[in-house]
Amino acid sequence: xxxxxxxxxxxxxxxxxxxxxxTCRTLDESVGAEVFFKCENLQRAGAFKxxxxxxxxxxxxxxxxxxxxxxxxxxxxxQAVALVGRLLRVRTTVVxxxxxxxxxxxxxxxxxxxxxxxxxxxxxxEEIANxxxxxxxxxxxxxxxxxxxxxxQGTAAFELFEEVKALDMLLVPCxxxxxxxxxxxxxxxxxxxxxxxxxxxxxxxDATKSFHTKTLHTVKNPPTIADGTRTPSLxxxxxxxxxxxxxxxxxxxxxxxxxxxxxxxxxxxMVVEPSGALGVAALLSxxxxxxGRVGVIISGGNIDGDLMSKILSSGKKRx
Amino acid sequence: xxxxxxxxxxxxxxxxxxxxxxTCRTLDESVGAEVFFKCENLQRAGAFKxxxxxxxxxxxxxxxxxxxxxxxxxxxxxQAVALVGRLLRVRTTVVxxxxxxxxxxxxxxxxxxxxxxxxxxxxxxEEIANxxxxxxxxxxxxxxxxxxxxxxQGTAAFELFEEVKALDMLLVPCxxxxxxxxxxxxxxxxxxxxxxxxxxxxxxxDATKSFHTKTLHTVKNPPTIADGTRTPSLxxxxxxxxxxxxxxxxxxxxxxxxxxxxxxxxxxxMVVEPSGALGVAALLSxxxxxxGRVGVIISGGNIDGDLMSKILSSGKKRx
Numbered sequence: 293x294x295x296x297x298x299x300x301x302x303x304x305x306x307x308x309x310x311x312x313x314x315t316c317r318t319l320d321e322s323v324g325a326e327v328f329f330k331c332e333n334l335q336r337a338g339a340f341k342x343x344x345x346x347x348x349x350x351x352x353x354x355x356x357x358x359x360x361x362x363x364x365x366x367x368x369x370x371q372a373v374a375l376v377g378r379l380l381r382v383r384t385t386v387v388x389x390x391x392x393x394x395x396x397x398x399x400x401x402x403x404x405x406x407x408x409x410x411x412x413x414x415x416x417x418e419e420i421a422n423x424x425x426x427x428x429x430x431x432x433x434x435x436x437x438x439x440x441x442x443x444x445q446g447t448a449a450f451e452l453f454e455e456v457k458a459l460d461m462l463l464v465p466c467x468x469x470x471x472x473x474x475x476x477x478x479x480x481x482x483x484x485x486x487x488x489x490x491x492x493x494x495x496x497x498d499a500t501k502s503f504h505t506k507t508l509h510t511v512k513n514p515p516t517i518a519d520g521t522r523t524p525s526l527x528x529x530x531x532x533x534x535x536x537x538x539x540x541x542x543x544x545x546x547x548x549x550x551x552x553x554x555x556x557x558x559x560x561x562m563v564v565e566p567s568g569a570l571g572v573a574a575l576l577s578x579x580x581x582x583x584g585r586v587g588v589i590i591s592g593g594n595i596d597g598d599l600m601s602k603i604l605s606s607g608k609k610r611x
Numbered sequence: 612x613x614x615x616x617x618x619x620x621x622x623x624x625x626x627x628x629x630x631x632x633x634t635c636r637t638l639d640e641s642v643g644a645e646v647f648f649k650c651e652n653l654q655r656a657g658a659f660k661x662x663x664x665x666x667x668x669x670x671x672x673x674x675x676x677x678x679x680x681x682x683x684x685x686x687x688x689x690q691a692v693a694l695v696g697r698l699l700r701v702r703t704t705v706v707x708x709x710x711x712x713x714x715x716x717x718x719x720x721x722x723x724x725x726x727x728x729x730x731x732x733x734x735x736x737e738e739i740a741n742x743x744x745x746x747x748x749x750x751x752x753x754x755x756x757x758x759x760x761x762x763x764q765g766t767a768a769f770e771l772f773e774e775v776k777a778l779d780m781l782l783v784p785c786x787x788x789x790x791x792x793x794x795x796x797x798x799x800x801x802x803x804x805x806x807x808x809x810x811x812x813x814x815x816x817d818a819t820k821s822f823h824t825k826t827l828h829t830v831k832n833p834p835t836i837a838d839g840t841r842t843p844s845l846x847x848x849x850x851x852x853x854x855x856x857x858x859x860x861x862x863x864x865x866x867x868x869x870x871x872x873x874x875x876x877x878x879x880x881m882v883v884e885p886s887g888a889l890g891v892a893a894l895l896s897x898x899x900x901x902x903g904r905v906g907v908i909i910s911g912g913n914i915d916g917d918l919m920s921k922i923l924s925s926g927k928k929r930x
Contacts, residue, residue, distance in 0.1 A: 312631055314653075334633075334880055558882075561882040563876055563877075564880070597876075597877075605916060605920065
């Protein structure tokens with residue numbers, strides 16, 4: 293599987309951004325470790341999702357490209373697929389819940405994709421995508437449970453190691469587990485002693501439960517502010533990969549997530565969406581006690597102005 | 612004067628951040644140029660001001676350091692002087708208007724400086740600073756009208772040229788003219804054909820008027836959102852330097868400034884204060900028509916959550 297990540301890295305060259313790695317003296321002093329942020333909020337389309345989407349779609353045959361692609365996503369994956377569809381001139385359809393963040397829906401449409409609404413209380417996005425697939429011959433580009441997607445997402449951690457070399461610990465947000473399993477495979481292949489920890493919101497702790505019990509748990513539309521982690525469960529591929537390659541899973545409170553977004557805004561001048569701030573939340577709340585050299589994947593930065601305003605006024609934290 | 616900038620660059624090594632240079636495909640496509648952002652919002656204390664402050668304060672004698680320093684500033688210079696004071700263990704006093712942004716006052720105090728309020732309607736900050744200087748023997752570290760400050764600020768443009776090499780144009784925000792004159796001296800010394808343009812808010816266009824008429828104009832507490840440019844006028848040193856080294860001055864509307872902050876937030880995931888977004892405002896509003904390789908100095912990122920919320924809800928621009 294590591295070979296797939298290495299190949300994906302070559303495939304992405306010149307297409308995905310090699311995102312910068314940032315550091316913050318204030319955070320280092322406060323947590324007593326040397327922290328390196330891999331800034332996927334500065335990836336194209338604003339999140340790591342571009343990596344997996346490009347890796348998967350660029351491998352389709354001409355015939356598959358001609359028929360078009362479809363995906364289902366609450367947001368960042370949708371934008372990524374829509375952008376890659378535009379770049380590779382593939383007609384793109386996205387099934388999206390009616391309550392998806394406005395900024396994500398608008399960006400998906402701006403990239404030229406057709407957005408199809410659905411009511412998450414009545415049906416599942418997979419059902420709708422499958423109907424349309426059968427009708428039109430679309431290829432489904434799933435948000436995480438696909439080896440090319442997982443390999444693509446793993447390239448962020450791969451680049452992080454290329455740049456900062458040794459890491460003692462790597463913190464990765466977890467939704468469906470594509471980023472987490474890809475990152476874990478990259479980290480363990482490059483540096484077997486690096487401890488890889490997945491971070492979830494307390495309110496959407498299905499993967500943490502699944503990890504600790506070794507039995508798949510699910511959640512339904514969990515009310516966490518971290519909308520990128522509202523996926524119902526790990527996937528058929530990502531669950532075993534997470535079990536095999538990840539060292540631990542931890543959860544963080546909604547308050548910790550809000551404070552992490554505020555910290556990133558005021559101290560690091562970075563716009564990070566709540567799901568993207570999970571690793572920072574784990575550090576600032578001491579849910580993970582960091583030592584040595586710690587990598588943190590900042591997974592995305594697509595946040596509605598309204599939500600950011602709400603977060604900035606929350607608790608009126610001093611910067 | 613360029614030699615002073617070069618020396619300042621050496622003095623800052625290991626103390627100031629060598630801030631990253633960012634690019635944005637969306638902006639390049641929209642303006643038809645290749646734009647390089649020098650991200651001084653990622654400088655220590657959140658703005659370019661650290662450069663000048665460190666360059667000046669690190670040159671004080673032991674006796675001067677023992678007596679302490681004082682400055683007057685509406686914000687970013689205050690934070691920078693306070694931080695440098697802490698780093699170099701020099702007692703620091705800051706005279707600040709009562710209506711200064713909360714985030715800037717709080718950060719100044721957090722760095723350990725003593726903040727002294729004044730009412731800008733009744734007296735000037737220079738008067739108060741001079742009284743305290745006489746009383747306590749403080750050394751005044753002025754916000755812009757000082758050769759070591761100007762040389763320190765010029766190091767940002769110096770670094771930008773080091774990293775991106777040739778530039779056809781350089782856009783620099785203008786308040787008191789320290790950053791602008793330092794940048795212009797650096798640019799013209801390194802690349803004489805580079806066109807250096809200072810950008811001001813329309814509502815605080817004293818430097819633009821001064822530049823075009825060659826007579827010093829002043830403004831009093833101009834109601835621009837770009838609080839970093841509310842300085843009354845260019846200084847005794849900066850005015851002639853701007854006249855000598857700057858090619859043109861342009862102004863941008865308050866709407867253009869708001870839209871630039873929004874663009875930087877949504878598209879580049881960067882937290883930039885209004886004054887820091889002046890160059891982007893000039894590009895997006897086509898006040899400056901850019902061609903070739905364009906450098907833009909993003910001067911700072913210290914913005915109140917309340918102000919950012921107001922900006923994000925303004926016009927409800929789509930990201």
